[in-house]
Amino acid sequence: MGKLFAVVLVIIALVSAYPIVTHKYVQPEDISTHGHAIDEQLSDTMAESGFAFLGAQFLLAFFVWKFTERKDGAKVRHMPGGAKVMVVAAFILVGTEVLALGVFGQKAWASVYFAPAKSDDLQVQVQAGQFAFYFRYPGPDGKFGQLHPDKIDEGNSNFFGLDPANDVESRDDVVAAELAIPVDREVHLLMHAKDVGHSFYVRELRLQQDFVPGLDLSLHFTATKTGKYEILCTQLCGLGHYNMKAYLDVMSQDDYDKWMKEKVSEQ
Amino acid sequence: MRIKQLVTTAVMLGVASVAVFAGPGKPAGGGTVSGKVTYEGTPAKQKPIDMSKEPSCAKQYTTPTATETVVTGANNSLDNVVVYVSAGAPDEGAPSQAVTFDQKGCRYLPHVLAFQINQELKIVNDDQTSHNIHPLAKVNHEWNKSQPPGTPPLSEKFSEAEFIPVKCNVHPWMHGNFAVLKNSHFAVSKDGAFTLPNLPAGKYTITAWHESYGTQTQDVTISGSETKAVNFVFKAKPY
Numbered sequence: 260m261g262k263l264f265a266v267v268l269v270i271i272a273l274v275s276a277y278p279i280v281t282h283k284y285v286q287p288e289d290i291s292t293h294g295h296a297i298d299e300q301l302s303d304t305m306a307e308s309g310f311a312f313l314g315a316q317f318l319l320a321f322f323v324w325k326f327t328e329r330k331d332g333a334k335v336r337h338m339p340g341g342a343k344v345m346v347v348a349a350f351i352l353v354g355t356e357v358l359a360l361g362v363f364g365q366k367a368w369a370s371v372y373f374a375p376a377k378s379d380d381l382q383v384q385v386q387a388g389q390f391a392f393y394f395r396y397p398g399p400d401g402k403f404g405q406l407h408p409d410k411i412d413e414g415n416s417n418f419f420g421l422d423p424a425n426d427v428e429s430r431d432d433v434v435a436a437e438l439a440i441p442v443d444r445e446v447h448l449l450m451h452a453k454d455v456g457h458s459f460y461v462r463e464l465r466l467q468q469d470f471v472p473g474l475d476l477s478l479h480f481t482a483t484k485t486g487k488y489e490i491l492c493t494q495l496c497g498l499g500h501y502n503m504k505a506y507l508d509v510m511s512q513d514d515y516d517k518w519m520k521e522k523v524s525e526q
Numbered sequence: 527m528r529i530k531q532l533v534t535t536a537v538m539l540g541v542a543s544v545a546v547f548a549g550p551g552k553p554a555g556g557g558t559v560s561g562k563v564t565y566e567g568t569p570a571k572q573k574p575i576d577m578s579k580e581p582s583c584a585k586q587y588t589t590p591t592a593t594e595t596v597v598t599g600a601n602n603s604l605d606n607v608v609v610y611v612s613a614g615a616p617d618e619g620a621p622s623q624a625v626t627f628d629q630k631g632c633r634y635l636p637h638v639l640a641f642q643i644n645q646e647l648k649i650v651n652d653d654q655t656s657h658n659i660h661p662l663a664k665v666n667h668e669w670n671k672s673q674p675p676g677t678p679p680l681s682e683k684f685s686e687a688e689f690i691p692v693k694c695n696v697h698p699w700m701h702g703n704f705a706v707l708k709n710s711h712f713a714v715s716k717d718g719a720f721t722l723p724n725l726p727a728g729k730y731t732i733t734a735w736h737e738s739y740g741t742q743t744q745d746v747t748i749s750g751s752e753t754k755a756v757n758f759v760f761k762a763k764p765y
Binding site: 388413424430436437502504525 | 571573574578695696697702738
């Protein structure tokens, strides 16, 4: 019976490793300049933890196989050096692994989160609110108008709380429900939440960033392929969470200019 | 008490059937107030609504539909103004006929719905998506209810007179208004025009309410079966 258990352990370990080793679950295409670093980091992590997982399972199966069905009265033997040495060894081994992943991974992370955006970036403000994303562009004057949360009037399409009556800079601000951006240009997202926590997730961009009420957060990225991609809220935010999404529309510079011109005329 | 209610109901039904049988154009006695609602100045530009997050709604429009906080027509006419008798007429019980508030193409049809206290309000979802109807009532009880596609209409009532903004908690651009009124003498302006028929002789206060421009009132005295003209002019602002 014990030997059967050892065999089952090995089978479970191999079967769960199979889809990962054979790349059964493919990542969606990467359309960002930084995405390959994130993907490498993910596969490094998967390889390291995969080896550790398989090693641990095989070792467990080996011990089960070897020491099961022993006769009563057999003497209990300890690992050489006792438990203390094993704990210290495991601590150093796992610690080094986690530290190494962190050291290698920080480069991918920092390129998005810590390094400043380029000076010619396209700034877009993103507001997450129950249950939609809205995007604001500074308009022809290149300046964002001030926000006045008390002036938010969704029935009037004033999702950000602009005050066009008194604030001239806000009059030409372009507000859209989709994130249209030109391809191959750095985009700098200035993010804030209107109500509760939300998250901005685009699989193809390898980007995921929470919105935290009260914090102004920022992200920057460069998209390298035109097309339409889904932006999803991945932070449970209330009853309409399942329906909280928007589209990222990566366009050629010409198409983007056309789109922007049309949007400016609507304001 | 029960008998009194029954008698009142019976009398009301009688009055209602007389009104129905009298047919349109033949008011059951009394005068009429009619007129135009217009604006002066520049009204706010209505913006196209971006429904891209809800493709089942967005595809119903070849050109995007616009916001409806100010709906204007030819000759500066102003629509969606609720014109009603705010004083001079007795309070009335609710008519038996229900009014319908439809959600179609992720919009509210009509944008402004006027009805009476305790009158049945049927809320219909004609969309392929869930809506969450949320009347932002202050005097009445505030509620919000989800309505998945294909579910039967919701039946609601309001027990106090109030102008209630309505929003959908799932689709932020969806916005409408309920006008809960005390009597049956009301109209919502269409192409700026309104008519309040069947007013018995007396002195009335006529109020016009617009969701962006507020209210205006005028007093009018009706004697016999005359038709009095009452016009309202709202000041429009571009922002």
